[in-house]
Amino acid sequence: MxxxxxxxxxxxxxxxxxxxxxxxxxxxxxxxxxxxxxxxxxxxxxxxxxxxxxxxxxxxxxxxxxxxxxxxxxxxxxxxxxxxxxxxxxxxxxxxxxxxxxxxxxxxxxxxxxxxxxxxxxxxxxxxxxxxxxxxxxxxxxxxxxxxxxxxxxxxxxAITVADLSQTARTRALRYGAPQGRRYIAVGRLVAQKNFALLIRAFAAMAGPQDCLTILGDGPERAPLTRLIAHLGMTGQVHMPGHIGPVMEQLRESDVFVLSSDYEGVPAVIIEALAVGLVIVATDCSVSMASLLEDGALGELVPRRSTWCLEQAMRAAAVRISDAGRARRQASRFxxxxxxxxxxxxxxxxxxxxxxxxxxxxxxxxxxxxx
Structure with missing residues (x-):
C-alpha cells in the first residue's frame, strides 16, 4: 500500500x-x-x-x-x-x-x-x-x-488501480468451462496469523484428484507447512512457489480464492480477487469482511479455525458462479x-x-x- x-x-x-x-x-x-x-x-x-x-x-x-x-x-x-x-x-x-x-x-x-x-x-x-x-x-x-x-x-x-479493473475484464472468462479440476489460490505471508495449516487440511479433505491449491507468499512457517502437506499426501496438489510477481496475474489463472486467516483488517487480496471475479471463501476474521462480501452475495464467510466449515464452503465454491459484475463494482471502490x-x-x-x-x-x- x-x-x-x-x-x-x-x-x-x-x-x-x-x-x-x-x-x-x-x-x-x-x-x-x-x-x-x-x-x-x-x-x-x-x-x-x-x-x-x-x-x-x-x-x-x-x-x-x-x-x-x-x-x-x-x-x-x-x-x-x-x-x-x-x-x-x-x-x-x-x-x-x-x-x-x-x-x-x-x-x-x-x-x-x-x-x-x-x-x-x-x-x-x-x-x-x-x-x-x-x-x-x-x-x-x-x-x-x-x-x-x-x-x-x-x-x-x-488495493487496486483503475487499470487493474480494465485488464481483468478481458481475461477472467478463460478459466470457466475448462475440463481440468478447480484451481484454488491463497495469498499471504507464511505466518501463524494466516492459518494456512487450516486451509491445507480443509483442501485435503475435499479436493478431487485434479484440483490444486497454490499458496503465494513466503515466511517462517514454510518448513512446517511443507511437512504438513507431505503428511497429508498432498505434495502433488498443494504448491507454495513463494513470491512470484504481481498477484493479480496469478489470480486470473485461478477459480476460487480462499482466505483462512485468524485476523485481518481489509485484506488487499480480497479486493484483488473481487476485481478478477473469483469465487471467494473467507473466514470471519475481520469486522469488515461481511460488508466486503456483501453479506454472502460475493462469497462465503465461515467461522475462524473450523476445518469442517472451510472444507464445506470450498466444496460448494467449486460449483458456484461468481457475480463478476457485482464483484467488480465492489472492488472499484478501493x-x-x-x-x-x-x-x-x-x-x-x-x-x-x-x-x-x-x-x-x-x-x-x-x-x-x-x-
Whole structure:
C-alpha cells in the first residue's frame, strides 16, 4: 500500500519520501522509480531487529527532512510512530496512522489480550489521526483507542488501480468451462496469523484428484507447512512457489480464492480477487469482511479455525458462479487513485488542525509521507 500510494502521490506532484527500515525485499525490483530513503547501513542486516533499528535511525531522518506529516502505513509500525512522539516531543510532525489489522485480536488470550488493549489506548493518546480501511472499522478503532469519532477517518484500502479493473475484464472468462479440476489460490505471508495449516487440511479433505491449491507468499512457517502437506499426501496438489510477481496475474489463472486467516483488517487480496471475479471463501476474521462480501452475495464467510466449515464452503465454491459484475463494482471502490487524493486531503487537514493547536509543530514541507 505504501508503494502504491507513494507512486500515486509522485504523479500528483506531492513531495513524498518512502523511508525503509531495510533495503532488501522482493517488491523493491517492481518499484524502481520511487524516491526511497533507506535507514539501513551497508553490510548490516537489520531484518531481525528492523523495528528497533527504525526507532534508532528515524529521528535523525525526520530532523533532516523536516516533513509536515509522518504517515504510518500499517499498525505493525505504530510502535515506531509512538516512539517518535516520545523521542522528538514538539519537534515530531503530526502522525497519520492507517489501521491495517483487526483490533479485536480474538487469537490473544489472558494477559496478552489485556496488554494489547492497553497498547491500543496508548496509541490513541499519541497519534494525531487514524485511518480505517473500510466503514465498519470506524467504531472499532474509536472504541479500542478511546477516541472521538473525529479522530478516525475512513479511506477505502487502495488495493487496486483503475487499470487493474480494465485488464481483468478481458481475461477472467478463460478459466470457466475448462475440463481440468478447480484451481484454488491463497495469498499471504507464511505466518501463524494466516492459518494456512487450516486451509491445507480443509483442501485435503475435499479436493478431487485434479484440483490444486497454490499458496503465494513466503515466511517462517514454510518448513512446517511443507511437512504438513507431505503428511497429508498432498505434495502433488498443494504448491507454495513463494513470491512470484504481481498477484493479480496469478489470480486470473485461478477459480476460487480462499482466505483462512485468524485476523485481518481489509485484506488487499480480497479486493484483488473481487476485481478478477473469483469465487471467494473467507473466514470471519475481520469486522469488515461481511460488508466486503456483501453479506454472502460475493462469497462465503465461515467461522475462524473450523476445518469442517472451510472444507464445506470450498466444496460448494467449486460449483458456484461468481457475480463478476457485482464483484467488480465492489472492488472499484478501493482504488489507489481515489485513496491518494483522499489521503492528500486528510494530510492537509491534519497539518492545519495541528497548527491551530496551542503548541503547533514547526514543519516546513507539504504532504511528505513516510512509512
Amino acid at each position: 505504501a508503494l502504491r500510494l507513494t507512486q500515486a502521490w509522485g504523479e500528483r506532484a506531492i513531495d513524498s519520501q518512502l523511508v525503509l527500515g531495510r533495503s532488501e525485499g522482493a517488491m523493491r525490483s517492481e518499484w524502481p522509480a520511487l524516491s526511497y530513503s533507506s535507514l539501513a547501513v551497508r553490510g548490516l542486516a537489520t531484518a531481525r531487529f528492523e523495528t528497533l533499528w527504525m526507532i534508532l535511525r528515524l529521528p535523525g531522518e525526520i530532523r533532516r527532512q523536516r516533513p509536515d506529516i509522518l504517515f504510518c502505513a500499517g499498525n505493525t509500525y505504530t510502535v515506531v510512530a509512538v516512539a517518535m512522539k516520545l523521542l522528538l516531543g514538539n519537534d515530531c510532525p503530526p502522525i497519520v496512522a492507517k489501521v491495517s489489522n483487526d483490533l479485536t485480536r480474538r487469537d490473544l488470550v489472558g494477559p496478552a489480550r489485556w496488554g494489547y488493549r492497553w497498547w491500543l489506548r496508548l496509541q490513541g493518546r499519541f497519534i494525531d489521526q487514524f485511518v480505517g480501511m473500510a466503514s465498519p472499522m470506524s467504531s472499532e478503532i474509536a472504541n479500542a483507542m478511546q477516541l472521538p469519532a473525529s479522530a478516525v477517518a475512513i479511506i477505502n484500502d487502495p 482504488t489507489v487513485e481515489h485513496a491518494a487524493d483522499a489521503y492528500a486531503a486528510l494530510f492537509a487537514r491534519t497539518v492545519a488542525d495541528v497548527r491551530k493547536a496551542p503548541n503547533p509543530k514547526n514543519n516546513s514541507r507539504v504532504a511528505d509521507a513516510m512509512s
